[in-house]
Amino acid sequence: MFAQGLASLPKLARNAATIAVVAAIAMPLAACSDEGKLTLHTATGEYKFNVEVVDNDETRAQGLMFRQELAPDAGMLFDFKAERQVAFWMRNTFIPLDMIFVDAKGVVKNVHVNARPHDPTSIPSDGPVQYVLEIPGGRSVEIGLKAGDTMDHDRIGARAN
Numbered sequence: 650m651f652a653q654g655l656a657s658l659p660k661l662a663r664n665a666a667t668i669a670v671v672a673a674i675a676m677p678l679a680a681c682s683d684e685g686k687l688t689l690h691t692a693t694g695e696y697k698f699n700v701e702v703v704d705n706d707e708t709r710a711q712g713l714m715f716r717q718e719l720a721p722d723a724g725m726l727f728d729f730k731a732e733r734q735v736a737f738w739m740r741n742t743f744i745p746l747d748m749i750f751v752d753a754k755g756v757v758k759n760v761h762v763n764a765r766p767h768d769p770t771s772i773p774s775d776g777p778v779q780y781v782l783e784i785p786g787g788r789s790v791e792i793g794l795k796a797g798d799t800m801d802h803d804r805i806g807a808r809a810n
Contacts, residue, residue, distance in 0.1 A: 688801040693793040704728040714741040724784040732777035745786025750774040755805040
């Protein structure tokens with residue numbers, strides 16, 4: 650039925666319709682990729698999060714700005730693709746966030762709890778890191794996350810023990 654309906658459309662419209670159908674099918678598949686899953690290992694257990702990965706200047710600059718809510722098991726993983734000193738701020742961010750600074754091996758280096766919405770104060774890593782995970786404010790305390798704990802994600806090579 651779909652193919653028959655497409656035949657009656659002009660070529661440009663058929664191409665646009667085909668692209669729309671392919672996108673509608675592919676989007677849920679992309680959302681289910683392993684890159685959207687992350688596990689934090691703490692002394693109190695393993696905690697799974699659904700994350701958005703941002704790994705270029707444009708997406709990292711946008712981050713979680715202007716979002717009004719974030720589920721307890723959701724977050725955003727910033728990948729800088731190499732270890733370096735980084736700093737974040739909360740300008741245009743409407744929800745409190747915990748910022749978890751993680752090295753290339755998946756070891757948590759430091760945690761900043763409950764960064765205040767709209768605060769332009771710089772929040773730095775305590776040294777070179779490759780990843781920063783932002784999760785809802787206070788969530789890292791709830792799960793007992795501390796420096797030295799670990800994070801598993803497809804982008805992390807060998808996790809340090």
